[in-house]
Amino acid sequence: xxxxxxxxxAFKATGSPELFLIYNVQSxxxxxQRCDEQEKRSTxx
Numbered sequence: 001x002x003x004x005x006x007x008x009x010a011f012k013a014t015g016s017p018e019l020f021l022i023y024n025v026q027s028x029x030x031x032x033q034r035c036d037e038q039e040k041r042s043t044x045x
Contacts, residue, residue: 004030
């Protein structure tokens with residue numbers, strides 16, 4: 001189980017808004033990291 005899946009299951013089980021915010025922040029970080037990696041590849045770095 002990935003961290004993302006764990007947070008989502010914990011959020012569904014508890015309904016805790018804090019867990020949902022942590023989940024969103026982590027997924028945004030992963031998306032931005034992927035974009036950075038794609039930019040580096042496209043520029044040849």
